Amino acid sequence: MQTLKFFSPLTINSYPSHEYYECSADDMLEKLSSAEALYYKDEILAAIEKEKLPSEGDRGLMVYFDEDKVLAEKIYSLNPTVEEWNGELWGVMVAEVKGELTESEIKVLTDYFTGQYSDGYGEGFEQRPIKVEDGEIYVSFWNSENFFIKPEQELKQNSEPDLGCNTQTRGGM
Template structure:
């Protein structure tokens, strides 16, 4: 196992719901939650990052969510840490799982890590996080890392390469 640590990021769409506040903080009977677009969500990035920071438990230490990974001892040693965060990319706010890894992950190891990450996003860490309101100047927002209509999770380079290919006029022949 390599002792050089590298950072690998996995991106997924966020689902952000807001309950707009009113002058006196009262909710009217007709107040329905509104879905924020990923580009609108960028405006609340600092509040979301602050809420993620508050969610961290002392028992997680530097390893973050990897302290809950019990499936594969060797893989647990290879993946030093896993931390949820959000990042702006291409004018949109994304959910990001940041892993610190010794060496390169195989495809099978990446699949195991992503299964674990999605489990944390939907049932573990993320289940609690999405139920806690995040206060903003415009009212409360609720952030889900997995509850998007078009959920996926991809390595950063894959997401960004696909995007470049979509914008590129050039096509590759002979595939």
Template sequence: MKFYSPLTADFFPNEPDYEDEFYDEYEGCPLDGHDLLQYADAVDEAVKKDIADFNGNLMQYYREDDSVRRKVVRAVPNVDEVNGELVGSLWVDTDAPLTAEEQAVFCAYISGQYSDGWGEGFEQREIDVGDGKLYVHFWQDHDFELKRDVPDMTEFKKLLNRPKKPKMQLIGQDGNIFAIMGRASRLLKSSGQGDKAKEMRDRVMSCDSYQKALSIVSEYVETELSPSPTPKRDRGDAR
């Protein structure tokens, strides 16, 4: 079997353009699978070199004594080009077909390996691509999914191109809820999320308390009240 998943990366150019709105001093420039295609050879080489350290088989870390362990012999991460984009691929050797339930268990395990196991270590590996450095992510913190066989890339794009929440400060600013709602609405519209701006306004106007209104606003723009995102991991060499 073969499973696919989207790839993203943080790119740190050797000569950064500090005027580039997409560049961040600490997070670099975000790249998706289409952007990564130009670096396919370097990423492929980095993956092969990294998995060589543990014989390439993620199943050696699987601890459950169940039918998945008995059926799945090897699970080896790699990268492939699919429909003009670079995506993560996983080669899976089995002794017998997996049931739907077993496949769900297996995919949950691989998702964990991508987020907190092998993938956590790999995304901290610096990949020199000539014009800068890459840090490649096999896992994303929004709606990550492994797909069996060749994926529909339009579905990946919907996940990866989902607009980020604009940041907006509450402390020290006008505390009037209409002023707050107006600022949030303008931020959403300027980031191409006019539909979200209207949805937010409608919800705020129908709620029955100031605190609830602030909470609703904080669902659409990132404020001091928004839930803390998953912290960025250090670029240290740790698995």
């Protein structure tokens, strides 16, 4: 069994506590960069843990995968998380894999992640506020403008974390 990680940019919106403001919540929206989001890493990790369903058990999001029976047997579990890399907070899908994955299997898997982030797991997660000391944040694993998923090794082989994307845009600012 080996662990594979797949990284993607996050979009994080912050709403300061309402008690000091007389304007609407939309007027107070602040998009955080992925570097600023590091401050809330522990709260985000706690929200991800809380989001897990008992029916998913140890397999996580893999219980919903039904596209390829051979691949389903190779992948024991899929679990979303966040990690710091190069001074930024990233969305990470952690896969426990039996054996090696082919390029075509990685493509099927990353397509599945995209669906989970945009319509499945991620759609629900991004709609639930995460309470923080100065208000609420909303975390989206899906960013339709600058979204990508890269295997950890591919992402980290280039020492520049933005891979041609503007860091501010990727982080949502």
